[in-house]
Amino acid sequence: MAREYGCAAASGTYLARMPLTSTTVVRATAGLLLLALLVLLAIVGTALWLVDRTDTLADELVHWQEFRRAARNVSVTVLEAESSERGYLLTHEERYLQPYTAAIERVRGEIAILRDRARNVPQYQERIEVLADTVRQRFEAMAEIVALMEQGRGEEAMALLRTDRGKALMESIRGMSSELIAEVDERLRVNSVAMLASASRLTWVLVIGAGMIVAVVGGSVLIALGYTRDLERSRREVEALNASLEERVRERTSDLARANEEVQRFAYIVSHDLRAPLVNIMGFTSEMETGIAAIRDYLAQAELDEEDMAARDAKLAIETELPEAIAFIRSSTGKMDGLISAILKLSREGRRVLTPERVDVEAIVGTAADSVQHQLVETDSEIEVERPLPGIVTDRMALEQVFGNLIDNAVKYLAPGRPGRIVIRGRETRFGVVYEVEDNGRGIAETDRERVFELFRRAGAQDKPGEGIGLPHVRTMVRRLGGEIDFESELGRGTTFRVSLPRVLAQPTKEAA
Numbered sequence: 001m002a003r004e005y006g007c008a009a010a011s012g013t014y015l016a017r018m019p020l021t022s023t024t025v026v027r028a029t030a031g032l033l034l035l036a037l038l039v040l041l042a043i044v045g046t047a048l049w050l051v052d053r054t055d056t057l058a059d060e061l062v063h064w065q066e067f068r069r070a071a072r073n074v075s076v077t078v079l080e081a082e083s084s085e086r087g088y089l090l091t092h093e094e095r096y097l098q099p100y101t102a103a104i105e106r107v108r109g110e111i112a113i114l115r116d117r118a119r120n121v122p123q124y125q126e127r128i129e130v131l132a133d134t135v136r137q138r139f140e141a142m143a144e145i146v147a148l149m150e151q152g153r154g155e156e157a158m159a160l161l162r163t164d165r166g167k168a169l170m171e172s173i174r175g176m177s178s179e180l181i182a183e184v185d186e187r188l189r190v191n192s193v194a195m196l197a198s199a200s201r202l203t204w205v206l207v208i209g210a211g212m213i214v215a216v217v218g219g220s221v222l223i224a225l226g227y228t229r230d231l232e233r234s235r236r237e238v239e240a241l242n243a244s245l246e247e248r249v250r251e252r253t254s255d256l257a258r259a260n261e262e263v264q265r266f267a268y269i270v271s272h273d274l275r276a277p278l279v280n281i282m283g284f285t286s287e288m289e290t291g292i293a294a295i296r297d298y299l300a301q302a303e304l305d306e307e308d309m310a311a312r313d314a315k316l317a318i319e320t321e322l323p324e325a326i327a328f329i330r331s332s333t334g335k336m337d338g339l340i341s342a343i344l345k346l347s348r349e350g351r352r353v354l355t356p357e358r359v360d361v362e363a364i365v366g367t368a369a370d371s372v373q374h375q376l377v378e379t380d381s382e383i384e385v386e387r388p389l390p391g392i393v394t395d396r397m398a399l400e401q402v403f404g405n406l407i408d409n410a411v412k413y414l415a416p417g418r419p420g421r422i423v424i425r426g427r428e429t430r431f432g433v434v435y436e437v438e439d440n441g442r443g444i445a446e447t448d449r450e451r452v453f454e455l456f457r458r459a460g461a462q463d464k465p466g467e468g469i470g471l472p473h474v475r476t477m478v479r480r481l482g483g484e485i486d487f488e489s490e491l492g493r494g495t496t497f498r499v500s501l502p503r504v505l506a507q508p509t510k511e512a513a
Contacts, residue, residue, distance in 0.1 A: 001502045028223050036216040043209035050202040057195045061188060062458070063117055068184045070113035075177040076129065077107045078138055078170065085142045086445040089149060090156060097146065105320070107135055114180075122466050124180070207475040209501040281409045285329050292322050354480060356505040361389040361399070365424050370403045372411045381411070381420030389426040390433050398477045403437075406497050410439040415492070432483070438496040444489040451486075481505055 002438035038041035050303050084100035087093075111132045118124035285509060296318050313508075362385065370384045392399075407422065417442070426435040444452060479483045483501035 025223060032216050032219050032223070036099060036213060039209055039212045039216065042207060044495055045204045047202060050198050050205065054195055054198045054202075057191055057198065060435075061191050061195070064184050064187050064191070067117040068116060068181055068188070070110045070117070071177045071180040071184065073110045073364065074107060074114070074135060075111060075174050077103045078135060078173055081139065081142060082166070082170065092149070100142065100146070103176060106138060107139075111135065127176065127180065131173065131180075134169055134172050134176065138166065141166050141169065166336065170385060271416055281329070281333055285326055285333070289326055292318060292326070354398060354505065356393050357396055358393050359391060359396050359399055361426065362387060363392055364396070364400050364403055365389060368400070368407045368420050371404070372408060375411050376420070380419055381414055381416055381422070383407070383422045383424065386423065386425040389424070389435070390428050390431050394481050394501060395505060402474050402477050402499060405474045406437040409470055410437055410441060414439065414441040429502070435499045435501070436493065436496055440494040442485070443491040443493050445491050
């Protein structure tokens with residue numbers, strides 16, 4: 001009886017202790033989770049603030065870099081006009097006046113940029129106006145000399161040129177431009193230091209936050225280790241949960257797939273809706289061009305008073321300023337249309353189910369090469385295919401897009417001044433098939449190595465049309481095909497893109513599809 005009583009007492013003590021231990025674990029875990037949540041929120045909030053501040057500083061950096069460039073271009077443009085004027089005085093040939101005429105419009109644009117960038121900085125506005133007035137005086141002096149030459153009064157023009165007035169005005173322009181540049185350089189330095197400080201703070205926030213999270217996780221691990229002996233009592237419950245875990249994973253996977261499809265559908269709908277107002281803008285731009293053309297024809301036939309400044313300004317606006325503005329609108333809408341088309345294309349491709357089939361790679365490469373044949377003829381270039389190219393089982397349309405983009409990219413960025421040569425080859429490896437597209441074009445700088453695969457980002461000189469989606473789209477397609485893409489490049493020598501693919505593309509499952 002005593003033994004039974006002792007066992008009952010021990011059992012009662014154990015049962016009385018278990019609820020207390022469970023409650024402690026639950027409270028401690030909840031406290032740690034709450035602490036982890038607070039730390040995470042603090043990290044996210046601080047990181048967002050620092051990122052926003054860095055973006056603001058970056059915008060200011062670009063803003064003042066444009067101001068600095070405009071300040072420098074003012075003095076350079078006036079100097080070019082002076083050189084053009086002197087060339088005309090020495091040769092009496094009208095063609096030497098073309099840079100002078102172009103400089104008049106260009107310097108107006110640079111001064112407009114200075115005014116725009118300094119509109120919120122009163123200490124610069126008055127100095128910019130002084131600079132603009134000095135530039136105006138310098139061009140008036142040059143115009144007077146040119147007019148004398150056109151009237152056949154060359155000696156008077158040369159005598160006027162030998163005076164110190166033009167030199168004094170030019171030195172004044174250089175001095176004011178140099179002062180503005182020096183002050184903006186200091187702004188840029190301070191801005192750069194602030195950006196580095198923000199980046200450093202962000203790093204420390206992440207490091208400290210990570211340390212705190214590690215500490216919280218460590219505390220949770222210690223509690224878990226202390227509670228391990230009690231888990232055995234819940235083994236059956238855990239087994240039941242494990243039995244349903246696979247089903248829950250399938251449900252979560254299905255949810256993620258639906259969410260991804262919703263995101264792609266949303267991108268498609270938004271891009272499609274954005275195109276409607278863009279079409280209206282392009283249509284109204286065409287109507288504006290028609291109206292401007294009618295007004296320009298009327299002004300060409302009308303007899304305008306040359307002394308009427310308003311009429312001259314109106315004529316200048318109709319013939320020069322408005323066409324430039326419309327050209328800018330067309331360029332911007334064209335770029336926006338290209339970006340929208342790119343988003344629609346990526347959205348459609350992301351939703352398309354891949355269909356593996358036996359693919360003749362040589363035929364695909366030949367079709368892609370034929371599509372750029374006219375460009376090759378124009379640049380005295382050639383495409384060489386080192387046969388045989390190994391065939392694979394993959395999605396035909398995706399592979400066509402990969403080779404089409406790589407070949408088009410190679411042709412687009414051939415180096416001017418030398419015949420282009422593009423070589424396409426392939427080989428089998430232990431892990432699959434590797435295809436290479438080699439060119440002797442411009443090449444890619446080491447600093448731009450990662451940029452070429454970033455969406456809407458382009459590396460090198462921006463002198464070719466494009467939206468920056470070709471190579472990112474290629475990498476996306478290659479990865480969907482189960483492969484990888486990389487490249488080797490030397491600036492000024494050429495680039496070799498290397499695509500690694502499996503011999504057989506895995507058939508997508510029903511859930512994945």
